[in-house]
Amino acid sequence: MARIAKADYFAGDFLTTILKSSKAVPMLCDASGEIKRVVFDTDMGDFNVYVKYSTNPQKGWNYNSVPKKKRTYWNVLFSENEYGYLKNEFQQDGKNNLVAMVCTNKSLSESHIAILNLEETLACLKPTTDGGNRTITVSRTGRNQTFDCSGVDMAPLSYNPYVNHLRFFDEVRSDTE
Numbered sequence: 001m002a003r004i005a006k007a008d009y010f011a012g013d014f015l016t017t018i019l020k021s022s023k024a025v026p027m028l029c030d031a032s033g034e035i036k037r038v039v040f041d042t043d044m045g046d047f048n049v050y051v052k053y054s055t056n057p058q059k060g061w062n063y064n065s066v067p068k069k070k071r072t073y074w075n076v077l078f079s080e081n082e083y084g085y086l087k088n089e090f091q092q093d094g095k096n097n098l099v100a101m102v103c104t105n106k107s108l109s110e111s112h113i114a115i116l117n118l119e120e121t122l123a124c125l126k127p128t129t130d131g132g133n134r135t136i137t138v139s140r141t142g143r144n145q146t147f148d149c150s151g152v153d154m155a156p157l158s159y160n161p162y163v164n165h166l167r168f169f170d171e172v173r174s175d176t177e
Contacts, residue, residue, distance in 0.1 A: 010053040010102045011038055017113060036082075037090070048095040049115075050086060052076050053102040054138070062141040073139035074103040083125050083134050091118055101149075103138050114138045114147040120159045124151035 015038060038049045054074035062071040078086075091097050097118040104111040116124070116136075125134045129152050139148045149159045 006053065006055075007036055007051070011036065011051045013102055013111065014038065014049070014051050014100050014113060015040070039092070039095070046095040048090070048092045048097045050090060050099045051102065052078065052082075052099065053104070055104055055106050055108075057103065057105050062139070065141060069142045071139050071141040073137055074101075076101045076103070076136045076138060078125055078134045078136070080132070080134070086118065086125070087122060101136065101138050112138075112140065112147070114149055116149055116159055120149070124149060124154060124159070127152040127154065 036051050038047075038051060040047050040049075054076045057072050057074055060071055060073060061068050086099070099116050099118065099121040101114045101116075102111060103114065121136070124136045128134055133152075135152060137148075137150050140146075141148070
């Protein structure tokens with residue numbers, strides 16, 4: 001029996017979650033070619049989504065909250081080739097260009113999806129580590145209903161996508177859902 005590649009698994013996990021939970025009805029789905037990119041059209045709009053994953057959750061403290069609270073975070077790594085692809089080739093005019101980060105544990109028993117639009121993603125990936133790596137840290141403090149997504153040395157400038165990532169795919173598009 002053939003094994004399913006991790007990238008295929010997480011792209012399928014993302015699609016299943018969105019299409020089962022969304023108010024939108026899928027009309028066309030094309031995941032051919034670039035495995036990490038999923039293009040689909042619904043009655044709510046047209047989407048171009050790049051899917052990344054991390055299976056290495058880490059625990060720590062959010063020292064910015066008073067009192068300090070426990071947080072879980074994932075470092076989602078992007079290669080220089082992936083960054084170049086997102087910056088120069090990924091965007092499709094007339095589509096909602098998004099990056100979905102599936103964050104889970106090794107046993108896949110608890111998964112979360114954080115979604116940023118392409119501009120937010122590129123802003124997070126612009127700075128690099130001293131070693132030249134590009135990373136988006138996706139963290140969730142306690143049971144907050146948002147993630148904090150930030151790039152290298154960007155904590156004060158982090159983006160806060162709601163755990164209710166379906167806001168991108170539902171008819172009512174409000175960041176306050």
